Amino acid sequence: xxxxxxxxxxxxxxxxxxxxxxxxxxxxxxxxxxxxxxxxxxxxxxxxxxxxxxxxxxxxxxxxxxxxxxxxxxxxxxxxxxxxxxxxxxxxxxxxxxxxxxxxxxxxxxxxxxxxxxxxxxxxxxxxxxxxxxxxxxxxxxxxxxxxxxxxxxxxxxxxxxxxxxxxxxxxxxxxxxxxxxxxxxxxxxxxxxxxxxxxxxxxxxxxxxxxxxxxxxxxxxxxxxxxxxxxxxxxxxxxxxxxxxxxxxxxxxxxxxxxxxxxxxxxxxxxxxxxxxx
Amino acid sequence: xxxxxxxxxxxxxxxxxxxxxxxxxxxxxxxxxxxxxxxxxxxxxxxxxxxxxxxxxxxxxxxxxxxxxxxxxxxxxxxxxxxxxxxxxxxxxxxxxxxxxxxxxxxxxxxxxxxxxxxxxxxxxxxxxxxxxxxxxxxxxxxxxxxxxxxxxxxxxxxxxxxxxxxxxxxxxxxxxxxxxxxxxxxxxxxxxxxxxxxxxxxxxxxxxxxxxxxxxxxxxxxxxxxxxxxxxxxxxxxxxxxxxxxxxxx
Numbered sequence: 001x002x003x004x005x006x007x008x009x010x011x012x013x014x015x016x017x018x019x020x021x022x023x024x025x026x027x028x029x030x031x032x033x034x035x036x037x038x039x040x041x042x043x044x045x046x047x048x049x050x051x052x053x054x055x056x057x058x059x060x061x062x063x064x065x066x067x068x069x070x071x072x073x074x075x076x077x078x079x080x081x082x083x084x085x086x087x088x089x090x091x092x093x094x095x096x097x098x099x100x101x102x103x104x105x106x107x108x109x110x111x112x113x114x115x116x117x118x119x120x121x122x123x124x125x126x127x128x129x130x131x132x133x134x135x136x137x138x139x140x141x142x143x144x145x146x147x148x149x150x151x152x153x154x155x156x157x158x159x160x161x162x163x164x165x166x167x168x169x170x171x172x173x174x175x176x177x178x179x180x181x182x183x184x185x186x187x188x189x190x191x192x193x194x195x196x197x198x199x200x201x202x203x204x205x206x207x208x209x210x211x212x213x214x215x216x217x218x219x220x221x222x223x224x225x226x227x228x229x230x231x232x233x234x235x236x237x238x239x240x241x242x243x244x245x246x247x248x249x250x251x252x253x254x255x256x257x258x259x260x261x262x263x264x265x266x267x268x269x270x271x272x273x274x275x276x277x278x279x
Numbered sequence: 280x281x282x283x284x285x286x287x288x289x290x291x292x293x294x295x296x297x298x299x300x301x302x303x304x305x306x307x308x309x310x311x312x313x314x315x316x317x318x319x320x321x322x323x324x325x326x327x328x329x330x331x332x333x334x335x336x337x338x339x340x341x342x343x344x345x346x347x348x349x350x351x352x353x354x355x356x357x358x359x360x361x362x363x364x365x366x367x368x369x370x371x372x373x374x375x376x377x378x379x380x381x382x383x384x385x386x387x388x389x390x391x392x393x394x395x396x397x398x399x400x401x402x403x404x405x406x407x408x409x410x411x412x413x414x415x416x417x418x419x420x421x422x423x424x425x426x427x428x429x430x431x432x433x434x435x436x437x438x439x440x441x442x443x444x445x446x447x448x449x450x451x452x453x454x455x456x457x458x459x460x461x462x463x464x465x466x467x468x469x470x471x472x473x474x475x476x477x478x479x480x481x482x483x484x485x486x487x488x489x490x491x492x493x494x495x496x497x498x499x500x501x502x503x504x505x506x507x508x509x510x511x512x513x514x515x516x517x518x519x520x521x522x523x524x525x526x527x528x529x530x
Binding site: 075078079080100101103104105107109111113114115116124125127128129156172176178182 | 429435448
């Protein structure tokens, strides 16, 4: 489903897509490049010179204090908004419509539609792409077992637990078939135990089906466990105060991974950067 | 069980009490009027039976006026609400007027419409349609406006077209509001149709029939016809409520 995004931007091979102006700072290999992005809501400055790069099939964590503009950055990446300055390219395509076509957004709230069953919610993108009801259901149902949702295909969203709802929402995002997944605090609404389970589950799911992911969270531990790299954002207007490499991304045993001395050391570093950035 | 039993018992007791008070002439004494003006429930029932052909014929006229008027209002109201939802310019222009118009007792224009459009079924339909139009439009528009902006964003990143977003997110969100508007409308439609038939009718209808009986001091028949109108109103409302429960299963 992915287009060949490794093509050098100037090769002309992408001529089928209207070539947007690209900044030379966008390396051809990155799935997502953000360069010098600024954004404000009227007088309120939200983002200040953001530079980011995410390689294919890696996870970038974005951590920052509440209200710092993390979600805005995610909406910019997905093509739901345009930046005031700077460029964003997803798979070397820079215009908003192109970014929208290449990324799927999983909102903070699961936003399952109450008039559809769990299965129909998961299959929403397939239906939008023109698949018939039966075909879309078949394709989505094939993944229900793996997502621990077997037997709940026909359930209404309000009959599912918080963790299950979140898994249906993730499946819906995954089935959009986009190269880039933008997850906005996907587990923020869950209790601590369910959240830890879901993190372990997501780590496993990404191991089986690798995607390029931008994960916004306010939970440093979650970011360092699930991501390859974590960017720490400052308070508004957000800028990147630190970029850290996670010691053991998506380890099979979450509890062991997060108590490992190397993990704890990076977490301390991240917390320090977060505190300094919040001042 | 008790949900039905107690109200039924209460209703039966009230009817029984009315029967006794009417038979003994106590009610007429209280109001200081002739006793033939205060019919008992049994007299109303026999008036209903004796005049069944007339009542059914005129009931059919009234029902037709309500259903056609309501149907026109539903189609026009939903279409107008969707237009206003899609165009911000239209919405800013029309919405305050729509809400303001809710405060106008539109019934007072019934005689004007009769003068303008004559005495056939047309003006009655129009009055019913106008009365029903506003609650349907305002409620449908409020429903469409209440759509979760994040859900629309989500649909955009799931490659939904404008129509798909409308069909899968906006329309289902608005549906319970549309039913509320329709239920309000059908209740006022019955009031409207009676008034319209009073204001000018050569085409009959229960409103016209009540008027005729009233002029002839046939109070048992007045009660019987009013009873049929009340049952009609409740049945229409009940049908809509039933449809809502069948369609809006997620609430």
